[in-house]
Amino acid sequence: MLDQVVFCTDDYPVEDRVEAWRDCMSRTMAPIQVAPAGPEEIRVLQRVVPLGGATVWPAETTSCTYRRSRKQIRQADPELVHLTLMAPSCGPLLTRHAGVDADHAPGGLYMLDSSLPIDVASRPGDRVVGVGVEVPRAALPSPGRSGLTPLLGRPLSGRSGFGALLAHFLTSIADDPSSYRHSDAPRLATVLTDLVAGLIAAELDAHAHTPPETRDRNLRLEVRAYIERTLHDPRLGPAEVAAHHHLSLRQLHRLFEGEDLTVAGHIRHSRLERARRALADAAPQPPSVSTVAARSGFTSTAHFSRAFRAAFGSSPTEYRRAFRERGTEPAGRQARDGADRPRAAALDTSGAASDRAVARR
The missing domain is CATH 1.10.10.60 (Homeodomain-like)
Known part of the structure; x- marks a missing residue:
């Protein structure tokens, strides 16, 4: 079975849960501020599955806001490409990243760069259900002169092309990690990196060939x-x-x-x-x-x-x-x-x- 590290807010006193989730997210992704989006008590269940240098982490949370500032970037930047796959039961999410404000619907994907400021929010009362992914930017092929900018923060399809392949791969790991052996982790990391690279290449090609x-x-x-x-x-x-x-x-x-x-x-x-x-x-x-x-x-x-x-x-x-x-x-x-x-x-x-x-x- 693949290794897993489980984080659950029920393991902490109520008054410590926000700080505990912030610290967990800072270790999983990058230093980031976390706050409840409404009066509802914060509740989180996260499973981190390390795959070599990459990480897959299924999670279910109450509504929160996440903000990564320029100051936090200067303090620590792991230079990661982050993706979120939103489950069909996930509430809509709003992101502000790389100069783009976007609404994201259940079933979709979006991409963030840890080297740029990040704002992600869900509506008060909504549940957030999905799979997060962290891939070192250095592990991905160079995306060309424009970099990842045309894709960052924008809605990406999780139902067609490489997006559908990536969504199926992430769902299989999130739903049944016991079907894989511990020794499979390096091979799964290679598959994950290839799928993310394929998604980036396909989306950038589509963007480049879209008429003005x-x-x-x-x-x-x-x-x-x-x-x-x-x-x-x-x-x-x-x-x-x-x-x-x-x-x-x-x-x-x-x-x-x-x-x-x-x-x-x-x-x-x-x-x-x-x-x-x-x-x-x-x-x-x-x-x-x-x-x-x-x-x-x-x-x-x-x-x-x-x-x-x-x-x-x-x-x-x-x-x-x-x-x-x-x-x-x-x-x-x-x-x-x-x-x-x-x-x-x-x-x-x-x-x-x-x-x-x-x-x-």
């Missing part, structure tokens, strides 16, 4: 998805969107050239659409107009009402009443939605003069 227009289209989809997730925040605007995606404002505006709406216009249109859908909700006790406005990112109910009327031809209250009485949207709404969309895009939902200036660009 495809990369731009994918980035626009990422930007739109981020806007949709963040509409509730009244501070959301082009500058914040650009900073989140590590773009300049000029790059962001260029990305949306040729689109029907500017970034500011897209934010405003999406806020109004979110509000419209909420007002059309037939729930017995629907949220108030002011609540709908706040959830859609408007800081003023009066301003929201004016913007909504300008976009859809009726006030929020009138729209809700008409929808409830007829079970359909008010007459003329569909035509107005199409014909007046540029007008809706030009509306200022935040009331900020700077947004109006951006909308005109």
